[in-house]
Amino acid sequence: MNFASPAFFVFLPIVLAGYHLLRERSHKYCFLLAASWLFYMWLVPWFLGIILFTTAVDFASGLLIERAETPRRRRAWLTLSIVTNLGFLAFFKYANFVLATSLGLTGALGAHPPNWVIDVVLPLGISFHTFQGISYTLDVYRGKTPAVRGFVDFALFVAFFPQLVAGPIVRAVEFLPQMETPPRVTATQIVEGLHWFVLGLGKKVFLADRLGTDFVDPIFADPGAYDAATLRWGVLAYAAQIYCDFSGYSDLAIGCAKWFGFELPRNFNFPYLASNIADFWKRWHMSLSTWMRDYLYIALGGSRQGLLRTHFNLLATLTLCGLWHGADWKWVLWGFYNGVLLVLHRIYDQALAGRGWADRLRGTRPFRALAVPVTFLLVALGLVLVRAESWPACWLIERVMLGGSAVGRTHWLPIWVPVLVGLVAIGHLFSGLRALRCGILQLPPLLRAGAYVTTVVFVVVFGMGAGKAFIYFQF
16 A cells, blocks of 8 residues: 555544554554554455464564573574575565576576566565564574564564555564553654655655656666766656655654654665765665664674675675665675775775874865765766666766766756755755754744645645555565
8 A cells, every 4th residue: 555545545544543542552452453464465465474474483483582491492493583584585576586597597508498487476565574573583582672472562563554565674672662551642743743744745746756757767768868967867866766755655654653652763864965885874774774784794793803804794785785675686786886885985984094184184064065976976876777777778877977978869957857856955955964854843833834735735736646656665
């Protein structure tokens, strides 16, 4: 069910009313769990079977890990949880990728195998709820959280519908303590929930969908037909689109959760203000970045086993991060590319560490004013890798982004494109430069109300409707 669809605007008030009218804790959570499962199975009912099975395995594994009397048994139950989650993820998301790669290699060696394809449908949000299950059993294994005793509580932690399909990835230590007693919804949460919901809806429907459908999609479909300036605007527009689409979903999820009394973790912190690639990954999809750091990078050894091993761990973590995003070699390359950038940044940072002149230089405003656009260019080059529809198209756009020319005819740039991209830049500058989560929250009530009304009007009048799914639904 799409957050921007008419069905959701019927579903949400019913669930809110039912949840708040019920008094008993068990009744409230059973109702909310049933609503979350209905939300998940809205398009494909059999998806529910997958989340039910992995939830049951993780719930049982947590209890068995806690009760196990020997380290060997604890590891066995942890392994069961990890293998189950990664097994489902591997089959549904990567089976055809592995099969296609194997057939391609076989063909390159001179054989002529049949073009087999496994007919599977990727369950919505499987990359997110499997990671939540893995983090839970790992935290129980490490003693960071006690095992959950009630199945309904644990199932609701996994399936809570606002963040179920596209995050943020919520950890047990963040969510389960909030569930001890059903949280009371404060007036502040109601108002802030409205703020984040309207902001997320505006980002998605008015900015991301408009830029994607009317400008980005045609350019990337045939980049050879466009001049260099238009191609560069296409990349800028795509950077704005994917940020508004994904952060818009996170804003909607955070807003909805507040109306139930729950607080979800922040997922974006104005990533295009990053002054280096390490800073970018601290700002972009933060719930995934910290998950990969805590459960993969550190598990591989982190930075504790020497320089070469540290660089290998960074490359491996980011490459797997790319594979998590999509079962395609372009995503693997994107992850590896970001890993290389992080390794190079680490080498550069350590070479200048402790040098007074370097610390002073890097602390100046002119240096940051140069570092931010350079970082954005590096990020944008990576985005081209995953958005281009063919390798020749990718190299064409990359060359243009680095100052090369294009052979396509000159196109007039629609005035609304720089306006919408400019709104994203203004949002970063207005809030991000002042270290505010959202500057609109600091405005007087009348100005805030005007901003919300204006956003809704733009969504209704200029929005693309409910037809486009969120980009991260496919992950």
